[in-house]
Amino acid sequence: MSDEEFDDESDANELEKEGEDGEEEKESAEQEEERLISNPLTEEIMKEGLSLLCKTGNGLAHAYVKLEAKEKDLTDIGLLQNYIHLRYVDLSENQLRDLSPLGSLIHLLWLKVDGNRLTSATLQELPYLQIASFAHNHIKDTEGISHPRLGSLNLKGNKIQVISGLDPGKLANLHTLELRGNKIETTAGLHLPKLKNLYLAQNSISRLEGLQDLVQLTTLHLRDNQLVTLDGFSSNMKCLQYLNLRGNGITGLQEVAKLQVLPMLRALVLLDNPCADEGDYRLEILVLLSHLERLDKDFYEQEERMEAEELRQHRQEEEQDTEESGPGEPN
Incomplete structure (x- = not known):
């Protein structure tokens, strides 16, 4: 037998073998399905x-x-x-x-x-x-x-x-x-007034909707979603104490100010958001949310509270002076 004839026969045998393997795989899949069904x-x-x-x-x-x-x-x-x-x-x-x-x-x-x-x-x-x-x-x-x-x-x-x-x-x-x-892309549909713990991490949520019905909610996990704004929180949420927003796209501290409607908020997680890279991040958050006890992994110290209170009062006095002087008056 010539080398060419040998190669042709080898190729034919290989194709036949591949065909047999394919049939075996198909039969195996069918057998697997049959096994699952029965x-x-x-x-x-x-x-x-x-x-x-x-x-x-x-x-x-x-x-x-x-x-x-x-x-x-x-x-x-x-x-x-x-x-x-x-x-x-x-x-x-x-x-x-x-x-x-x-x-x-x-x-x-x-x-x-x-x-x-x-x-x-x-x-x-x-x-x-x-x-x-x-x-x-x-x-x-x-x-x-x-x-x-x-x-x-x-x-x-x-x-x-x-x-x-x-x-x-x-x-x-x-x-x-x-x-x-x-x-999940939105929180709409949660009309559950008795709910206390809600875990929504690792979804695709970009909109906070329908939260006003969660009047007894104490814990809310929204880590690793697609939030860039914090519109949607409601003053009806009078029991919310823990809020995890880690790994979203919240850029400015002005968004965090929207959490002032939550009177019982005590622990907030904002790690891995752009706003967490701002200067004096911890201090600025406490200025906005004076009742907060813990930001990310660390509790606030008394010295931080005093500094935040002083800064808050200073800014309030500046705003008051600006209002009294009026926008059109010269310096």
Whole structure:
């Protein structure tokens, strides 16, 4: 056989091999999908994951009320409909797309379904659910969440762009909302007067809207967004004590002056904003916000407070003199 013939045969064999490899990869992908589709929750997994024996709701029997079934590649949890006494369920790091069987768990208090394939957090109303975590899924909105006793909701690391459907009448006890690491562009849609802690870091927020309804909010995280102005804060926010604005685009201290409408603000974080590079930054912030106790990582010392008070009074006297002399009078 000539070298040329050998090369041609080698090329043909290589192409055939590549074709076989491609088919194998395709078959592997199909098998993977088939494996995901056909991996339901089983009695054996339930037996391994059940714990915490307690009295049932009527007190006449006992049942296991806690289930942990993490990292099982589960695609179907239909079996859970038979375990109506469950109160604590952790189904994190599976392949779940459908949570409808959880609607039968009317005694559920605590739910964690982080790291699945969910595109929605919609669930049938669960009357006793208090803590729910849907972190790191593919959820695109905040619709369909209506659990009357829900206190803490975690939607971190999803694909939410707009906050909508959070009905204060159906979420009357929601005090903590975690929306870090989504694609949210505005704070509009947060009509939750009982909310105390709101985490909105690592989004694309450029507009602060609808904050006037957050009358009980004490903590607000807005780190690593796209804010350049601080319009939108409201004097209705009488409880806000901690505000994190690190890593935005706030350039001038005149924007910080807009925070004077927040009477209880005690801790402010402005690191990694252009305004933090201005001269006498710490002093100027304290002149504007006299009730502030901590800026960035450091508490204000008494000496700083005295200096800020003197500077504030001096500027007030200068303004008063200017007003009395009038703008048209010669020096």
